[in-house]
Amino acid sequence: LTMGRHFIQHLGGDRVFSCSNCDCPxxxxxxxxxxxxxxxxGRAFLFxxxxxxxxxxxxxxxxxxxxxxxxxxxxxKCKAKLGWIYEFAIxxxxxxxxxxxxxxxxxxxxxxxxxxxxxxS
Amino acid sequence: MENGCLNGVTNGNSGNHxxxxxxxxxxxxxxxxSPPLNERSLETVRLIGQFLxxxxxxxxxxxxxxxxxxxxxxxxxxSFRRHxxxxxxxxxxxxxxxxxxxxxxxxxxxxxxxxxxxxxxxxLLEAGDYMGALNVLRNRLTPLKFNTGRVHELSTYIMCSDxxxxxxxxxxxxxxxxxxEALLDQLQQFFPPAVMLPPRRLLSLLDEAVQYQxxxxxxxxxxxxxxxxxxxxxxxxxxxxxxxxxxxxxxADQHQDEVRxxxxxxxxxxxxxxxxxxxxxxxxVDDLTLRLSVARRYHIGEERGGVACLAxxxxxxxxxxCAAEDxxxxxxWCVSPPPLLPPASAAAHHHSLLAESHLNGxxxxxxxxxxxSGGSSEPQRFSRGGTPEESLTTAAWxxxxxxFVAGGIRGQFYLFSLEAGYRKSWDFIRVxxxxxxxxxxxxxxxLAADSFGRVRQYRFDTMQDETLLQEDGSIIAMCLSRxxxxxxxxxxxxxxxxxxxxxxxxxQRLAGPGISQGGYCxxxxxxxxxxxxxxxxSQDNCAHVWRIGGADSQPDRxxxxxxxxxxVAWNPQHHGMLVTASDDCTxxxxxxxxxxxxxxxxxHGSGGTAATDGSSGQASANxxxxxxxxxxxxxxxxxxxxxxxLE
Numbered sequence: 145l146t147m148g149r150h151f152i153q154h155l156g157g158d159r160v161f162s163c164s165n166c167d168c169p170x171x172x173x174x175x176x177x178x179x180x181x182x183x184x185x186g187r188a189f190l191f192x193x194x195x196x197x198x199x200x201x202x203x204x205x206x207x208x209x210x211x212x213x214x215x216x217x218x219x220x221k222c223k224a225k226l227g228w229i230y231e232f233a234i235x236x237x238x239x240x241x242x243x244x245x246x247x248x249x250x251x252x253x254x255x256x257x258x259x260x261x262x263x264x265s
Numbered sequence: 266m267e268n269g270c271l272n273g274v275t276n277g278n279s280g281n282h283x284x285x286x287x288x289x290x291x292x293x294x295x296x297x298x299s300p301p302l303n304e305r306s307l308e309t310v311r312l313i314g315q316f317l318x319x320x321x322x323x324x325x326x327x328x329x330x331x332x333x334x335x336x337x338x339x340x341x342x343x344s345f346r347r348h349x350x351x352x353x354x355x356x357x358x359x360x361x362x363x364x365x366x367x368x369x370x371x372x373x374x375x376x377x378x379x380x381x382x383x384x385x386x387x388x389l390l391e392a393g394d395y396m397g398a399l400n401v402l403r404n405r406l407t408p409l410k411f412n413t414g415r416v417h418e419l420s421t422y423i424m425c426s427d428x429x430x431x432x433x434x435x436x437x438x439x440x441x442x443x444x445x446e447a448l449l450d451q452l453q454q455f456f457p458p459a460v461m462l463p464p465r466r467l468l469s470l471l472d473e474a475v476q477y478q479x480x481x482x483x484x485x486x487x488x489x490x491x492x493x494x495x496x497x498x499x500x501x502x503x504x505x506x507x508x509x510x511x512x513x514x515x516x517a518d519q520h521q522d523e524v525r526x527x528x529x530x531x532x533x534x535x536x537x538x539x540x541x542x543x544x545x546x547x548x549x550v551d552d553l554t555l556r557l558s559v560a561r562r563y564h565i566g567e568e569r570g571g572v573a574c575l576a577x578x579x580x581x582x583x584x585x586x587c588a589a590e591d592x593x594x595x596x597x598w599c600v601s602p603p604p605l606l607p608p609a610s611a612a613a614h615h616h617s618l619l620a621e622s623h624l625n626g627x628x629x630x631x632x633x634x635x636x637x638s639g640g641s642s643e644p645q646r647f648s649r650g651g652t653p654e655e656s657l658t659t660a661a662w663x664x665x666x667x668x669f670v671a672g673g674i675r676g677q678f679y680l681f682s683l684e685a686g687y688r689k690s691w692d693f694i695r696v697x698x699x700x701x702x703x704x705x706x707x708x709x710x711x712l713a714a715d716s717f718g719r720v721r722q723y724r725f726d727t728m729q730d731e732t733l734l735q736e737d738g739s740i741i742a743m744c745l746s747r748x749x750x751x752x753x754x755x756x757x758x759x760x761x762x763x764x765x766x767x768x769x770x771x772x773q774r775l776a777g778p779g780i781s782q783g784g785y786c787x788x789x790x791x792x793x794x795x796x797x798x799x800x801x802x803s804q805d806n807c808a809h810v811w812r813i814g815g816a817d818s819q820p821d822r823x824x825x826x827x828x829x830x831x832x833v834a835w836n837p838q839h840h841g842m843l844v845t846a847s848d849d850c851t852x853x854x855x856x857x858x859x860x861x862x863x864x865x866x867x868x869h870g871s872g873g874t875a876a877t878d879g880s881s882g883q884a885s886a887n888x889x890x891x892x893x894x895x896x897x898x899x900x901x902x903x904x905x906x907x908x909x910x911l912e
Contacts, residue, residue: 149573154695258692
């Protein structure tokens, strides 16, 4: 698959989450919304903003919390599966998830980042 | 033949309006032309009259004035002009009495009188009439009580013994050197144009029109002086006749994988290309044909993810290379030895060291003195010697060709020097792209685009930093114009943005659907004779070329590649030569049409790859056939004997 060099974004932050397979940066603690989710491999986290993802087609899935339209997300760099993104929630009470991303805990690692010396000094 | 009438005043000198409209009416009535000339026509007649008079065609001027019934200028002003030109200073001053009311600002009347007397004084001195000069100084200049400093200065010139000394000491070139005409040109500024036209008015309007056309010319890449542009039709270079790189003149397919970067050396004699498989080729540019031929082959190793960044030192001798995947070091090759050859003993030492490294088969880190003074294919490696988690993926040289900065998205941002290696670090900056910029005082700062969409300036000597601009999206790539005043940023989903670095404003947004939506690292490059073009790689397999500041912000598209164009390079010395590097494993050389066609002709002769396409905006069908006929690169007769050894 010949493609040019993909641009890798980095959100920075004090605690950085990256792909456990290739260490590609994904998001950080500041973007974490909730840790109380469950994915295929176990515990999963809900984040506001995640970068460097590739998206699958839309799937209509029945989850613990109800019916949702989701896309699976994978690492842009190594294509490893990471979780999913909520496109649409059927039930009103679940609408807050729309646009947010679930990353499964086992598929990502957390590492030490650093604060931005320009803004957070 | 002036009939003492003045055409309408249109320049805001309201006090004279009543007088001049009456005169205008009289002029219109006296005119032989019917229907009478309107405002614009009268003004044009005046400009033409001035032009003819400045050429010395006085009969034509008289005929023009009579037939149109339009005086070239206010009659008092005309008399004033005549008197000054003839040196009739008293008469000139008398004329000033009647002109006084027409002066734009009341206070200028004194200055005008002063300047007249000044010229008169200098001319008297020049002629040796000291008594006359003193008289002017005492009885005319001094009572004006204007610019007493200058009056003092003037009084010292009396001590000059002759005209030649006077000219030398005062800097006044003399009455024969057109100083009276120069004086008139200066005095004109005190009067509204309706009274006295600015000198050479028609010619300056025509020059402005030409400059406007040149600025709008889409393909203009030549040094045509304004005075040589024909007025007979609007100037517009055609794509094929201009010095614009419109056509592909060479397709070079020596690389085996996606070509990611390309950079010309500042002296325009070499091109460096970097590949996904880790190969770095140095190409020589033939001075006459602008043909590329491989001169060196370097390799950085396959596990590094390919070449991410290539940077030539400003003296065109050294090439710096950064790898794409989290490499904690950068490599520097010496492509050309320095002009002063090292003494024989050092050279011998270098040769023996090199021989040793080949015998051992291990990669030896050769000390800088020997590597960077010879044309060795061993690169020198620069790193902080830190952990393998470090990542240096971009770099930029300082003007001294000794220091450089390197950085990456993991937060490393280091200053290196060739002699001492790692020097300094700037902590916690996630660097996406680097450049250096020297200000007017000669201080060089590093410019870093970071992961937060900012471009900031870092002075490693004073350890001061400041933010120059903040983009509203992530910055993918950055390049600076030749004069370092403009930065072109490739911003995610926004295309290219041009920023003025001095004033910190966004100048222009260049839309490019293939430029930033796909999230690929696509590089751009400024170029052209005056640096007024910007070329960029694109996802749509074309290179896009914009004329900056042109009326039209649609790019010209150079098509021909069969894969994403990752990078472009514009030759800084041969302004019509553009190179594109693509995922289709080739690089293409784009030249002005005439050169490209003759280059293709020689290509056919030697059985190499021919390029016969590349016309504006249309992908050509015959491209697919040309790569199939490539000659084996090793038999290229242009290759250097001094072939770099593959690691």
